[in-house]
Amino acid sequence: MLITLKEIMNIAEDKGIAVGAFNASCLEAIEAELASAEELGLPVIIQFAQCHEPWIPLRTIGPVMVNMAEKAAVPVCVHLDHGETFDYLQEALEIGFTGIMYDGSVLPYEENLENTIKAVEMAAKFGASVEAELGSMGKRETGTGTDGAGADDDTKIYTDPDLAASFVEKTGIDALACSFGTTHGIYLSEPKLDFDVVRNVRAKTDNIPVVMHGGSGVSAEDYHRAVEAGVRKINYFTYMDKAGGAAAKDYIRRLKDGEPVFFSSIYMAAREAMKENVKTAMKVFAGIE
Ligand SMILES: [Zn+2]
Incomplete structure (x- = not known):
């Protein structure tokens, strides 16, 4: 069943877990993610990043994501990941996405604030929720997994909890992506995460749900x-x-x-492997493993 980002964050808060948010840039990925969630009986977020537009257009895959989420046996949020332009946010909302991330993290603070307020107003017209980002995680989402950076990436700026408090209050967002040491893509050195950033952001914002980007390659303990x-x-x-x-x-x-190579056999093998990988991640995020 399709629910909003705000609703799925409330479930996570009640259970004291994190909901896995997985990019869904092909049919096999969507199938793998929904099957994992249904087998484990856990809520899930399937998301599409604007930078994956060259892989498949949002207008093609977006309606498929919404349609499959509606038919799922578990709560599903269909979310736009790293939306950078208002046109793109609007497109996702019109398709029926129930969550959008506006990413203005590379902009000066005032501009990020102003644009995030506008994104919240846009989403409200569709009953959708908004995630925004404060601080910088350094390397941006690419999905190719080849340009990850180490902990010493100097473009990385940790989220300031005081600024976060004012940002959350002024924008009315439903979730905040924080920079506390994670990186998109593959880690070139062991990540050093500063959990105090998360704790302080929560304490100063009346427990805003914090979003962790760059979730691949972090230990189960972390x-x-x-x-x-x-x-x-x-x-x-x-x-x-x-x-x-x-x-x-x-x-x-x-x-x-x-022997001939059949593409259908390749994608079935890939789908099964992605499902097992997602299940393992979901169990860790839900504290089952
Ligand atoms: Zn990200």
């Missing part, structure tokens, strides 16, 4: 500590994408000389 500190949404994609790729490679390697 995920648990993040959830304990107040992370309620974990964006996870790179390792799932890698698992699908590895399964496809393995399938091809096992073929005998001269």
Whole structure:
């Protein structure tokens, strides 16, 4: 069943868990994510990032995401990840997305604030919720997983809890993406996470649900500590994408000389591997493992 980001954050808050948010840029990914959630009986966020537009247009995959979420046996939020332009936010809202992230983190603070307020007004007309970002996680979402950065990435700016308090109050957002040491893509050095940033943001904002980006490659122990500190949404994609790729490679390697390679067999192998990978992540985020 399709629910809003705000509603799914409330479920996470009640259960004291983080809901996994997985990029859904192909049909196999959507199927893998919904099947995992249904098998575990957990809520899930399926999301599409604006930077994945070259992979498949939002106007093509978006209606599929909404349609499949409506038919799912568990609560599902269909969310726009890293929306950077108002036209794109509008497109997602018109398709029926129940959550949008406005990412103005690269802009000066005042501009980010102003644009986020506008995004909240836009979403309200559709009954949708809004995630915004404060601070900078350094490297942006690319999904290719090849340009991750280490903990010493100097473009990284940790979220200031006092600024977060004022930002949340002025914008009326439903979730806040915080920068506390995570990075998009693959980590080149071990991530050093500062959970005090999360705790302080929560304390100063009346417990705004905190979103953790760059969720791939973090240890189970750190995920648990993040959830304990107040992370309620974990964006996870790179390792799932890698698992699908590895399964496809393995399938091809096992073929005998001269045997034909069928694309349908490749994507079925990839879908199964992505499902197992997502299930493992979901169990950690929900504190089952
Ligand atoms: Zn992100």
